[in-house]
Amino acid sequence: MEKIIITFPDGNKREYDAGITAEKVAQTISISLSKKAISADLDGAHWDLQWPIYKDAELSINTLKNKERAIELVRHDLAHIMARAVQEIWPKVKVTIGPVINHGWYYDFDHEEPFTPEDLGKIERKMREIINLRDVVRTELWDKKRQSNIIQRKKSHIK
Structure with missing residues (x-):
């Protein structure tokens, strides 16, 4: 070898x-x-x-001792969890972009109505529910064909 x-x-x-x-x-x-x-x-x-x-x-x-790298990874994962939560609550919402920034992260969604403070509470509760599932998170590398198939299946042409 x-x-x-x-x-x-x-x-x-x-x-x-x-x-x-x-x-x-x-x-x-x-x-x-x-x-x-x-x-x-x-x-x-x-x-x-x-x-x-x-x-x-x-x-x-x-490891978590590398605080700067750890917080970046936590923020990245939380952005994905938030996107999942929003899509589980509102399946027709389209996910756009959700980068990690200096002091947190944000996510833009294509949704017909603006989110309300009550909606934010729903999102937070759903995020906690998802986190409590303790799902294993793994990064997958996909070729262009597989990416295209996933996008077509989800009918999401934004990402």
Whole structure:
């Protein structure tokens, strides 16, 4: 099997089989680290713990101790949870854009009526309900054809 070299933030390097995930790399360092890991950065870019690594790279394993990275990930996940909540309450609402910004996040929706303060309460309650489901969240990489099929199926031409 092909080998790759992973370089860590402290400069140490280790050899692994190509295709290893960041999660498995964390396990080789310590079980404790693998349990605390929330994401990774590969060559300075976000890298999901379950994505395979096929080339020599610099890898950083993120935990909640990295507060700046952790809060960014939490905000990103909350934006998705909010979009899901809105779509579960109002299935005809179209999701547009929902980026993380300096002090939080926002989401734009294509909805016939503006949201009311009562609607915001409904959204918050639905978000709590979704969070309490404790669903496993994984990032998936889709090719253009699959993306197009999903958009067509959802009849959402905005995203």
